[in-house]
Amino acid sequence: MSIRRTGRCHCGDVTVEIDAEDMFSFSCHCTDCMKLVSGGRLLGVGVPKDKVKITGETKIYAYPGGSGELIYLHFCPNCSTQIAATPDSGDGTMVVRANVLDDAAGFKPGMHIHTDSAFAWDLTHQD
C-alpha cells in the first residue's frame, strides 16, 4: 500500500511528490533545525528516497548533523523553502519537510527529538 502525496515550495518553482508510506516522522527541536527553519522546530517525514520525486531546480546545502555525518539539504534557490534532506551515508532515506506537503495540516509527528533545546514556552512536545 502506498500513499501518494504532493507538495511545493512557497513560490511554486519546486514541487515534490511522494509515493510511499512514512517510515517515521518527527519534530526536531535541535538548535541547527531551529536556525535552518527560522522557527521552533523542523517537521519531517522519512520516506524511501527512490519514492520521492523533486521537480524544479534546488540548491543543496551540506552541513554536519548531530553525529558528524554530512546532511544534504535541498532548498528552493528562489524562495528558500526547504524541501528535503538526505544523509551522506546514502541509506536510501530522504526526509521531506512535512510543512511543504499539501496535506500538512493533517501531519502529526511520531516523535519529538532534541526536546532539551526546545523553547521553554513551546509545550507541544510534551503531549
Ligand SMILES: [Zn+2]
Ligand atoms: Zn520556491
Ligand SMILES: [Zn+2]
Ligand atoms: Zn534538528
